[in-house]
Amino acid sequence: MHEEDEVATPIHEEPREPEEPQALEGPRKLEGRVLALWWMVAFAWALVLSTGAFMAHLLILPGIDALRWLRDLGPWPMVALFFLWAIFVPPLRYRRWRYALRDDDLWIRQGIFWRSVSVIPYRRLQFVDTRQGPLENLFGLAQLVVHTAAPGTSGLVPGLDREEAETIRERLAALAGEADDPV
Amino acid sequence: MTPSEPSSPLEGIPSRLPLAALGVWVMRSLIGLIPAALIFLVGQVPVRLIIVLVLAFQVTHVVTWLRFSWRLDASALIIERGLLMRERRVIPRDRVQSVDLERTLVHRILGVTEVRVEAIGAQDTEGALPALQPAVAEALREALLGTSDADEGFPVEGAASAPSSGDETIDGEAPFAAGPPRPSRAPEIIARMSGRDLLVAGITGGRVGVGAAILGLVSQVAPAEWVAAVLLPGLEQMPDPMSLAGLRILLFLGGMAILIGFLTSLVATLLIHWNFTLTRTPTALQVRRGLLTEHRDTVPFRRIQALRVEENWIRRIFGLASVKVVVAGRAGSSQRTGADLILPVGSRRRAFELAREIVGMEPEGAPPLVAMPDHARRRRLLRAFVATVLAAVGGGIAGAWIEAWTPWLTVPVFSLLVLVTGLLLARFSYRGLGWADHDPVLVVREGALTRRWALVPLESVQELRTVSNPFQRRRNLATLELHIARPVGVFGAPRAIDLEDRVAAHLRERWALRLAQGDR
Structure with missing residues (x-):
């Protein structure tokens, strides 16, 4: 990934390959601790959403015949999705910031x-x-x-x-x- | 300034509204109470009791009136009111964005004027003085908009800390120079709408949607049999769209919706913009309009953040357009009442002449734009194809599911319709895009059916932001957003959609630099 690719200096002529910004200091990352914080929040959300998925399976889906295939699938794919999201999104977000x-x-x-x-x-x-x-x-x-x-x-x-x-x-x-x- | 006899509230001494304000409230509430009174009458409530109740209700107005006071001091407009909850509203003069005078029928009968003061950062009208004597109202407007002029160095926003004094702003780089300085020149009428113009505005207003909505609402609220009895005589059930008779009825309903849309649009436009006159004073734009309710809206030039020129598809066919001002303080209310329109409709040429004159560009028709790169077009075409495939699959599944029709015939026809519409929209949407840098004004345009131009003086830009979603990145495209002080929830920030990403970044940096150097 090009890390700094959109960081352009103020340019006067034609657009050209961007460089580092004219900064008092170079672009800075956030504190590493914030990643831990984001992970915490994301996992909390994943837990809440997974609970929701389980509830839906137990309470709502049995009543709907048309969605039988979803019921047969079980709640696990959704749960996996939520947790994958919780694991991978915060670091990507951190890396981009x-x-x-x-x-x-x-x-x-x-x-x-x-x-x-x-x-x-x-x-x-x-x-x-x-x-x-x-x-x-x-x-x-x-x-x-x-x-x-x-x-x-x-x-x-x-x-x-x-x-x-x-x-x-x-x-x-x-x-x-x-x-x-x-x- | 209008020479008006000195009145105490304008000199900082708190005073009540004129007695006529009480009259306005009482008359309004009496009118409002008529339906309730009728219901009571039908319910055989004694007339005397009704009268007593109505009168008792008026006591609240008397209390409100007694507890309402206002004054204007050197720095702010101060309104105090309320019995149990005392409310004191202080509107600093330098935050006042516009002052609108309004006279409903009731006001006109009683010979008074309502004053609405819009301030920056407010969601709704910040200061409302429900009724003042016309002379006082005028004097207040002059005081609020006139004085702050002299205080302020910079024309676009906020308060006074720009280095130069007031004189230099007018001919300098001020975005809203509005021509050479003419300090003591008389107000000049720059646009006027005849009854015929307003008819054109109403007919081309594109409010077909309103008619459809009303029709939809009626069919939702009213019992189905009733609708059927009125609209579909001789029909016991909803029409089957596949039969010829059903199709006819649907066409008839569509026609009705369009007709109602035209009529609503027409009546609304005539009522709101009757006798529309746009006047330019040395420092402000003034709009006078309205049939039943008379409006006199005043916007100082330095409060105008941007101008919008809109051409809906009907108007584009006839070469017509409308012009709106973007003022930070005016909230959604101005959108509803049309206070932001400074030209309800006019020839495209006239619209751009007006807009460019106000932002201080050479008045010569629509500003030339730079087209977006070809990837932007391809992205839209692809989107149309994807939509078609999705629609075909969805239609096929639905058709197979309900088994109501023969999918082998309907799905291809349906898909073809979606495809043609999609391709047309893709084309319109691409052709609607454009941007230009007419230093010191930035111009951007978007919109497939309604083309919306924004003429944004760089000086009013608060933040420049480039954004790209994954689809845009696939084609090296990005959107450049120009964040300006604008009313919340009326429309989004002006933006140049689907620029080449390097160009977007370049413009972001170039304009940011120019903005930073603006006051050096």
């Missing part, structure tokens, strides 16, 4: 199936939060949330070290101030 504080903007790359690269100019930052759920607390992690005037949350960087998140938040706030634009 990068963020960078570039000269003029925050750069975020994410997504396995729907891959996206977001560029949020510092000028456009309305406010920057850090968030911490109970699970994140457990792992000493925090989320960085970046808002612009566009509806919804623009940027969300999930797996940051708690202190790191604070540092970045302050830095972004300062950068937004420097860029000196309406808030």
Whole structure:
């Protein structure tokens, strides 16, 4: 897999092979701990969904004659699917995740199936939060949330070290101030 | 500013609404209570009791009126109201996006005007003053939209911290320059709709769907026999689509749906946009419209985030289009009431002239676009084929299952229909795509049947995002989204779908850089 393939420098002429971004630092990975957190959550979901599959088999499917083939199959294929998903998706997701504080903007790359690269100019930052759920607390992690005037949350960087998140938040706030634009 | 006698709320002294506001509420509630009163009458409730109940109900309005106060101070519009739950709403002046004046029939009888203040970040109307004297309403609008002009350096969004002073924004790189500065020039009418124009707008409005929906609703709600009695005289059961008589009835129903759609569209358009006049003042666009309810909507240029030009398929045939403004604060309500339309319908040429004039581009028809790469077309064709195969398989299974028809005849015919439709849609959808960089305005277009153009000044872009799904990646395609401050839930972010992925990344970076350097 080309790891850094969408990371383009600001280019002035023709599109050419992209390079590393002009960053204050290079693109960074999330904290490794977040993978453990994601795995935990994914397994919890897989358990819930598998329970659902079993329930469906015991309670609902016997009543529907047309779906006999599904009943004969048993709940195991579904359960296997859920757990395969729980095992493999978090690491893929982790591997794909990068963020960078570039000269003029925050750069975020994410997504396995729907891959996206977001560029949020510092000028456009309305406010920057850090968030911490109970699970994140457990792992000493925090989320960085970046808002612009566009509806919804623009940027969300999930797996940051708690202190790191604070540092970045302050830095972004300062950068937004420097860029000196309406808030 | 309109010279109006100084009125205390505009100088920061809290005051109530005029007594006429109470009148508006009472009249409205009386009208609203008529059905209930009729039911009571039929139920032989004594007339005197009904009158007492109705009057008791009015007490709530008196209380509301007594507890409602508003004022405008140097920094904000402040509305306080409520008896048990005191509500105090503070709308900072620099967050005001637009001010709309509205006069329903009741307002007109009582000689007052409702004022709606839309602010950034609000889901619904942020500040509503249900009834004010017209002069006060005008003065309030001037105060809210006029003063903030002088405060602000930058034309597109938010508050005042851009380095330059107000003067420079108009002729500088401001996206909504709207021509040279004309500070004390009189308002200028730039578009007007005659009754004939509105007829055209209504007929080509493409609200066939509404008619179909109404028909569907009626057939859902009303008992089947009743529908049959009205619509299908002489028929005891639902028509069989395979028989000739059944087909005729279905065609008749379809025709009815289209007719109802036309009529609804027509009446709605006439009511909403009657006497439509678009005026330009030095700092804002003003729309005056409405037959029963009279609207006067004002949007400052610097609050316009983007412009949308829409051509549905009917209008495209006749070379017509409509123009809408995208304003951050106006929520779904504006979509329903049509407040975002600044040209209900007009020739394509006129529509683009208007749109380009407002975003500060040279007015010369539709901006030329760059087509998407050929893979984008192939992706759509493939999609049509896949859909056909799926439909054929599904149709075959369903046909075999219910054994209602002969699958060997129906499935191929059905599949062919799906294929032709699919291929046509694929073609339309591809041809609907396009993008262009007319610095400082970005133009993107999408839509198979209704072509939707977005003219987005780079200055109003908040975030640039490229997205690709697995199918797009197979063909090295990606979508570039331009996230702007826009009302939630009305439409998505403007986007250039299916660019070559390298071009998408290049544009993302180039535009981000230009955006970052915009204020240097």
